Amino acid sequence: xxxxxxxxxxxxxxxxxxxxxxxxxxxxxxxxxxxxxxxxxxxxxxxxxxxxxxxxxxxxxxxxxxxxxxxxxxxxxxxxxxxxxxxxxxxxxxxxxxxxxxxxxxxxxxxxxxxxxxxxxxxxxxxxxxxxxxxxxxxxxxxxxxxxxxxxxxxxxxxxxxxxxxxxxxxxxxxxxxxxxxxxxxxxxxxxxxxxxxxxxxxxxxxxxxxxxxxxxxxxxxxxxxxxxxxxxxxxxxxxxxxxxxxxxxxxxxxxxxxxxxxxxxxxxxxxxxxxxxxxxxxxxxxxxxxxxxxxxxxxxxxxxxxxxxxxxxxxxxxxxxxxxxxxxxxxxxxxxxxxxxxxxxxxxxxxxxxxxxxxxxxxxxxxxxxxxxx
Numbered sequence: 374x375x376x377x378x379x380x381x382x383x384x385x386x387x388x389x390x391x392x393x394x395x396x397x398x399x400x401x402x403x404x405x406x407x408x409x410x411x412x413x414x415x416x417x418x419x420x421x422x423x424x425x426x427x428x429x430x431x432x433x434x435x436x437x438x439x440x441x442x443x444x445x446x447x448x449x450x451x452x453x454x455x456x457x458x459x460x461x462x463x464x465x466x467x468x469x470x471x472x473x474x475x476x477x478x479x480x481x482x483x484x485x486x487x488x489x490x491x492x493x494x495x496x497x498x499x500x501x502x503x504x505x506x507x508x509x510x511x512x513x514x515x516x517x518x519x520x521x522x523x524x525x526x527x528x529x530x531x532x533x534x535x536x537x538x539x540x541x542x543x544x545x546x547x548x549x550x551x552x553x554x555x556x557x558x559x560x561x562x563x564x565x566x567x568x569x570x571x572x573x574x575x576x577x578x579x580x581x582x583x584x585x586x587x588x589x590x591x592x593x594x595x596x597x598x599x600x601x602x603x604x605x606x607x608x609x610x611x612x613x614x615x616x617x618x619x620x621x622x623x624x625x626x627x628x629x630x631x632x633x634x635x636x637x638x639x640x641x642x643x644x645x646x647x648x649x650x651x652x653x654x655x656x657x658x659x660x661x662x663x664x665x666x667x668x669x670x671x672x673x674x675x676x677x678x679x680x681x682x683x684x685x686x687x688x689x690x691x692x693x694x695x696x697x698x699x700x701x702x703x704x705x706x707x708x709x710x711x712x713x714x715x716x717x718x719x720x721x722x723x724x725x726x727x728x729x730x731x732x733x734x735x736x737x738x739x740x741x742x743x744x745x746x747x748x
Contacts, residue, residue, distance in 0.1 A: 374399060374453040374585065374646075374668065375478060377460075379556075380486035381548050382541075383496040384570045385577060389486065390457050392578045397585065400449050404458030408432060411440045418443050434465060442472050448680050452648075452668045453481075463554045477675040481646075483559040484581060486570035490545060497541045501530035633694065634732060634739050640665075641698040641734045647674035649697040651681060654729070656691035676713050678720040685726050693721065695731040696739075704735030706742070714742060 374397060380386030394401040408426060411419030418439045425432045432440075441459060444450065460466040473479050488496075499512035503523035510517045510530060517524050534540055559565035568580045633652070640663065641648055647669040653661040664684065667674045674697065685693060695714065706714075710733065718728045731742040742748045 375456075375473070375481045376454070376585070377456045377480055377483045377559075378486070379483065379552065380570060381488065381493055382544055383493040384486040384488045385574055386457065386486055388574050389578055389581055390455055393455050393581065393585070396582065397453070397455075399453040399455055401455045401457060402444060402450070404437075407440060407444050408437075411443065416443065434468070438465070438468050438472065441469065445472070445476070448666075448684070451675075451677070451680065452665055460555060461551060463558045466555055466558050477669065477673060479670065480559075480564060482584065483565040484584065485556065485565055485567045486577070487567050488570040492571050493545055494538060494541050497536055498538050500532070500536045502533055502536075503528050504531055630741075633730075634741070636663075637694075637696040637732050638734050638739055641696055644698055644700060646670055646700060647697060649674050649676050649695070651684070652694040652696070653685060653688045653690040654692040654694070655689070658692060658729075661688045661690055673709070676717070678713075678717050681717055682720050682724060682726075685721060686724060690726055692727040692729050694729050696734060697732075698734040702736035704733050704737055704740040706733055706740060706747070711747060714747070718748065 376393065376399070378386055378390055378393070380389075390401045390403070393399070408422050412423035412426065413419070418436070422432050422436050422440050425436065437459070445454065460469050470479070495513075496511075499514075501510045501512060501517070502508075503510070503526065505528040506523065506526045508523050508525045509515075510524070517530065519527075521530055522528070523530055535544065556565065566584050568577060568584070570577055572580070637650070637652070641650060648665050649667040649669075650663060650665045652663045655661055666681065666684070667676050669675060681693075695717065697710075710731075714728070714731045721728055728748055729743065730748060733740040
């Protein structure tokens with residue numbers, strides 16, 4: 374799932390981003406962290422961005438977009454990501470769309486935390502910072518035990534210039550002016566969802582999670598399942614996943630094709646978008662781990678052989694079994710499925726790693742490439 378999270382200063386965006394990244398297993402990619410990581414890694418793109426940061430200058434759009442593209446190509450972002458702090462303009466949004474389109478991907482959902490102006494001012498102005506250890510206190514929601522003193526080190530707390538009421542109001546006005554066009558851009562595409570950020574953090578996250586779960590639920594309901602049956606299906610699928618996870622613990626040998634088939638079906642069936650997974654095995658065909666490597670749209674997922682090879686070498690795998698789902702329910706392989714399987718096989722063979730099978734999970738019996746003589 375590829376998500377953009379928007380929220381004005383004081384909206385609680387950072388807290389919600391942490392919750393989403395934790396529960397949905399996707400990286401939280403913030404602009405600041407991304408730039409610092411790129412500079413630290415010393416890539417040509419990162420060093421270019423660093424040259425602007427060291428001068429205190431804004432990083433130009435073309436450089437920022439190169440940093441974004443480089444970050445989204447990393448393996449942890451192949452299954453999805455949460456973008457925070459980018460894009461900031463309609464032009465940046467259009468260029469981000471082009472970057473993703475070149476990777477056969479797209480933004481799935483834009484989440485917008487809405488908080489009333491007076492509430493934002495009320496949240497930001499009581500904030501106090503410790504100049505010694507950097508601890509943050511809030512005179513309303515997280516008051517220091519000793520007034521005016523840091524709970525951690527005892528230093529005198531300060532109010533940043535940015536947190537003074539006049540400055541806060543100016544920052545919020547600028548934010549509103551900057552983000553209005555981009556809000557309309559995503560509204561016109563039908564992927565922007567507004568959430569009441571004025572609630573408690575738990576209630577806000579409950580609303581966010583409901584929206585993130587909605588795609589899969591809509592898929593099930595669209596296939597003739599009522600709400601009760603959908604809940605039953607979710608429960609059965611979770612039980613199946615837990616059962617097969619216990620059966621195929623790390624170090625378990627694959628003694629039965631039926632177990633493998635059922636395990637992969639339990640993991641991948643029910644997604645409303647394509648997921649490409651890989652089961653890594655040692656030289657005795659014992660399970661090392663199963664990774665969901667790439668996620669896509671309802672009709673395709675981009676697969677990168679180089680990333681598969683890197684992970685196989687990292688896990689010291691001797692063999693692999695691939696699996697991916699077809700949300701359409703049709704288990705037959707497409708020409709694209711056959712082509713990528715051959716490319717993966719060629720890439721892995723160079724490192725003496727065998728491809729044992731590739732399963733396609735649909736509504737009926739999973740399709741086995743090996744059983745049909747395609748591997």
